[in-house]
Amino acid sequence: xxxxxxxxxxxxxxxxxxLSVIFNEDELLDLIEVVDLKAxxxxxxxxxxxxxxxxxxxxxVADKGDLEAAKKLRKNAKxxxxxxxxxxxxxxxxxxxxxxxxxxxxxxxxxxxxxxxVQPTPVDMHVRVDYYLPGCPPDKRQILAxxxxxxxxxxxxxxDNPVCVECRQNGNACLLEIGKPCLGPITAGGCNAVCVNxxxxxxxxxxxxxxxxxxxxxxxxxxxxxxxxxIQDRMRTFAGLKLPMLKEVLHGKNHHA
Amino acid sequence: xxxxxxxxxxxxxxxxxxxxxxEVIAPVKKDVVRxxxxxxxxxxxxxxxxxxxxxxxxxxxxxTLFQFDGKSFMAQVxxxxxxxxxxxxxxxxxxIRHQDIAFGEAGDPYYEAMRKSSLLIGYHCPKAPSxxxxxGSLPQIEYFDLMFFDQQTHFLIExxxxxxxxxxxxxxxxxxxxxxxKPDTKIPGADRLHVGNIAxxxxxxxxxxxxxLCLSCGACTALCPTCYCFEIHDELSTADLSxxxxxxxxxxxQLPGFTRVAGDHVFRKEREHxxxxxxxxxxxxxxxxxxxxxxxxxxxxxxxxxxxxxFVKLLNGMKA
Amino acid sequence: MNxxxxxxxxxxGFTRESPDTFTLTVNMRSKxxxxxxxxxxxxxxxxxxxxxxxxxxxxxKLNIREIGNVTKALSKKRKGDALWIRGxxxxxxxxxxxxxxxxxxxxxxCGVAPLKGVIDFIEHHRSRYRDIRLFLGYRSPDEILFKKxxxxxxxxxxxxxxxxxxxxxAFCYDxxxxxxxxxxxxxxxxxxxxxxxxCGPPVMMKASIDLLKQKGFGERQIFVSAERLMxxxxxxxxxxxxxxxxxxxxxxxxxxxxxxxxxxx
Numbered sequence: 001x002x003x004x005x006x007x008x009x010x011x012x013x014x015x016x017x018x019l020s021v022i023f024n025e026d027e028l029l030d031l032i033e034v035v036d037l038k039a040x041x042x043x044x045x046x047x048x049x050x051x052x053x054x055x056x057x058x059x060x061v062a063d064k065g066d067l068e069a070a071k072k073l074r075k076n077a078k079x080x081x082x083x084x085x086x087x088x089x090x091x092x093x094x095x096x097x098x099x100x101x102x103x104x105x106x107x108x109x110x111x112x113x114x115x116x117x118v119q120p121t122p123v124d125m126h127v128r129v130d131y132y133l134p135g136c137p138p139d140k141r142q143i144l145a146x147x148x149x150x151x152x153x154x155x156x157x158x159x160d161n162p163v164c165v166e167c168r169q170n171g172n173a174c175l176l177e178i179g180k181p182c183l184g185p186i187t188a189g190g191c192n193a194v195c196v197n198x199x200x201x202x203x204x205x206x207x208x209x210x211x212x213x214x215x216x217x218x219x220x221x222x223x224x225x226x227x228x229x230x231i232q233d234r235m236r237t238f239a240g241l242k243l244p245m246l247k248e249v250l251h252g253k254n255h256h257a
Numbered sequence: 258x259x260x261x262x263x264x265x266x267x268x269x270x271x272x273x274x275x276x277x278x279x280e281v282i283a284p285v286k287k288d289v290v291r292x293x294x295x296x297x298x299x300x301x302x303x304x305x306x307x308x309x310x311x312x313x314x315x316x317x318x319x320x321t322l323f324q325f326d327g328k329s330f331m332a333q334v335x336x337x338x339x340x341x342x343x344x345x346x347x348x349x350x351x352x353i354r355h356q357d358i359a360f361g362e363a364g365d366p367y368y369e370a371m372r373k374s375s376l377l378i379g380y381h382c383p384k385a386p387s388x389x390x391x392x393g394s395l396p397q398i399e400y401f402d403l404m405f406f407d408q409q410t411h412f413l414i415e416x417x418x419x420x421x422x423x424x425x426x427x428x429x430x431x432x433x434x435x436x437x438x439k440p441d442t443k444i445p446g447a448d449r450l451h452v453g454n455i456a457x458x459x460x461x462x463x464x465x466x467x468x469x470l471c472l473s474c475g476a477c478t479a480l481c482p483t484c485y486c487f488e489i490h491d492e493l494s495t496a497d498l499s500x501x502x503x504x505x506x507x508x509x510x511q512l513p514g515f516t517r518v519a520g521d522h523v524f525r526k527e528r529e530h531x532x533x534x535x536x537x538x539x540x541x542x543x544x545x546x547x548x549x550x551x552x553x554x555x556x557x558x559x560x561x562x563x564x565x566x567x568f569v570k571l572l573n574g575m576k577a
Numbered sequence: 578m579n580x581x582x583x584x585x586x587x588x589x590g591f592t593r594e595s596p597d598t599f600t601l602t603v604n605m606r607s608k609x610x611x612x613x614x615x616x617x618x619x620x621x622x623x624x625x626x627x628x629x630x631x632x633x634x635x636x637x638k639l640n641i642r643e644i645g646n647v648t649k650a651l652s653k654k655r656k657g658d659a660l661w662i663r664g665x666x667x668x669x670x671x672x673x674x675x676x677x678x679x680x681x682x683x684x685x686x687c688g689v690a691p692l693k694g695v696i697d698f699i700e701h702h703r704s705r706y707r708d709i710r711l712f713l714g715y716r717s718p719d720e721i722l723f724k725k726x727x728x729x730x731x732x733x734x735x736x737x738x739x740x741x742x743x744x745x746x747a748f749c750y751d752x753x754x755x756x757x758x759x760x761x762x763x764x765x766x767x768x769x770x771x772x773x774x775x776c777g778p779p780v781m782m783k784a785s786i787d788l789l790k791q792k793g794f795g796e797r798q799i800f801v802s803a804e805r806l807m808x809x810x811x812x813x814x815x816x817x818x819x820x821x822x823x824x825x826x827x828x829x830x831x832x833x834x835x836x837x838x839x840x841x842x
Binding site: 322323325327329330332334359360362363364365366485486487488489490491492493498499500501503505508510515516517518519520522524534537538541542543545546 | 578579580581582583585620621622623624625642644645648661779804805806808809811812813814815816818820821
């Protein structure tokens with residue numbers, strides 16, 4: 001059997017998602033037996049620009065270089081996988097869409113300021129994405145399961161259960177009960193509720209579930225004492241661009257409870 | 258059935274004796290009260306019922322059913338050591354009975370193995386431990402090896418099985434036969450549900466009041482001591498892609514994926530249908546098959562619900 | 578005996594039926610009732626419930642649509658390959674009770690597969706049943722299943738094949754363009770001493786049942802084969818539940834009054 005040819009690339013991002021692939025330490029050696037890891041610029045010197053079965057792309061499109069790279073990798077890939085929150089939702093860098101330039105301008109390096117930028121946006125706003133591995137960072141076991149599934153011709157269905165499902169199975173007491181603004185009920189799981197396991201509320205890094213009850217989540221947070229500005233900021237931190245209806249729901253009259 | 262007496266000052270001694278040859282799992286006060294294996298008799302906490310049910314000890318969240326290697330499937334039936342479950346309330350005992358029925362009907366060897374060599378010691382609630390309790394509105398079924406009744410200075414202990422009798426004999430030093438009549442088994446403050454037959458209510462407009470408050474997060478089903486739905490998935494070994502394991506994990510009827518078939522058709526797509534399905538399975542469907550409702554009235558699904566949907570109040574309101 | 582344990586069998590043959598469906602013949606000896614199903618495993622991919630579309634004790638035939646991961650993996654199986662199966666499961670069509678009746682079989686798309694099991698059964702016990710009518714609907718000529726068998730069926734039974742559209746005008750087994758419901762509407766169906774078996778997509782089943790009712794069929798004269806997500810097939814995992822009935826043990830064939838309109842939700 002010919003091995004699947006795999007490339008792992010990054011555009012604007014912190015490289016943490018590419019690291020998540022490597023974090024499968026115990027199985028990494030087995031994995032490179034199973035696939036032909038041909039390109040991985042993060043750790044490899046030679047990365048041929050050619051056709052791949054599978055390309056993982058970390059990061060979001062934030063400048064023209066990113067855009068060109070995304071388009072080229074799309075052309076090179078049979079299956080293009082958005083790897084991690086930046087690629088999937090735009091993550092924290094995309095928050096720039098929701099704030100004025102004067103709020104961040106002074107934070108930029110002088111040289112960067114002269115760069116030609118693009119409004120920071122997730123990969124699927126520019127090219128077609130075949131599969132999403134969300135999360136900041138993505139779950140390393142999910143990356144591994146995806147690769148194995150692709151080799152076997154049985155790509156796993158992406159999780160669309162809320163974080164609460166795994167959280168409750170892990171026997172966590174609910175953080176909303178102690179007044180923390182946990183977004184678990186509207187956020188796609190598959191992360192094994194890792195943040196809540198450690199006592200930190202869910203910030204929604206994996207993006208909203210298709211089935212979310214957003215009006216109810218907002219009214220619940222309000223009842224817990226959080227104001228509209230806080231709720232809006234929190235929900236936009238990781239997935240603002242995937243919640244285009246947020247403003248309307250937040251200020252709408254369609255509130256329950 | 259026989260009655261015995263155990264002085265409270267000898268309670269720790271009794272638990273200590275149980276611990277000599279078995280793992281003792283009892284309610285322990287942590288961030289919330291949880292059923293945990295105890296290291297000291299003093300850890301037993303009887304003031305409140307455990308926030309999480311006991312079911313994970315018989316029906317774990319994740320359980321390997323088979324290992325496979327490309328040539329054969331090898332069953333991974335567990336062999337737990339002797340376990341004593343102490344301080345189990347009546348609702349949770351009835352819940353174990355109902356799971357015994359559900360898994361027993363399927364001849365499930367994994368559940369059977371986990372239930373084997375477990376001694377169930379109940380604790381009769383002197384009064385409803387939570388404002389959400391409603392076990393008194395549902396049939397109470399005696400299902401224990403021993404039952405502890407709290408009598409201030411001492412416990413009265415009722416035996417409910419041969420295993421229970423044997424346990425008393427083994428620890429005869431701490432028990433005294435009691436000549437008193439069997440205490441009242443009614444639990445004050447636990448009869449909140451006033452609707453017996455919910456079948457005619459399926460199309461009632463008030464369901465919307467509950468559905469509008471539902472996040473479909475699955476907390477209710479995860480914390481339910483009776484919910485026994487599961488799904489089965491395969492996982493491949495990285496070293497050998499023809500090998501791997503098949504395991505099952507808890508599932509929840511509150512999620513859209515619960516009824517999704519190949520081709521992406523979802524049968525219970527509407528939140529309302531999912532919401533009602535749980536209540537109807539609990540109060541109606543199980544009863545049609547097995548004569549008793551699946552629900553045992555512990556109230557955990559209400560207490561654990563982020564928006565506190567009280568389906569008992571909801572149903573009571575529909576009847577009025 | 579571990580009821581979750583699949584047994585190893587061998588594929589005796591592979592037949593391509595349509596661009597996305599195929600039939601596997603497997604050396605499984607059993608006495609399946611028409612309408613029953615088996616759980617087929619591909620280790621590492623998972624299990625899928627597949628209805629049996631044959632009537633034989635020496636082997637089973639499985640007509641499979643490539644739609645999920647398991648069925649896609651099964652499409653690569655060829656003669657001699659190993660296959661893991663447990664079953665058969667469920668209640669099939671009550672063929673014994675219905676002896677002496679006229680049978681009307683209405684199938685849509687891959688829903689024709691379980692009905693093929695019924696037809697095979699009828700062939701083996703033809704004298705026990707009176708008139709047999711088949712209404713089989715497909716989306717396009719390409720999707721017509723059991724093309725070889727169709728010729729035989731046309732000789733023996735009153736057969737109507739419909740296709741929703743026929744874009745390239747291919748020869749299509751005398752199929753009429755239109756929905757299967759139109760064929761049912763036109764047919765002179767006498768509800769007296771007749772029963773109808775249905776299997777197909779929810780929309781087609783609902784429309785057909787409405788028509789049958791208009792023609793005077795009672796709910797007790799209609800049998801439907803339901804499709805649901807299943808894991809255990811033992812009546813415990815609960816995914817296949819339709820208002821308290823388990824599709825895997827109480828079904829997959831239900832008399833319509835047992836589940837009524839809920840068959841569609």
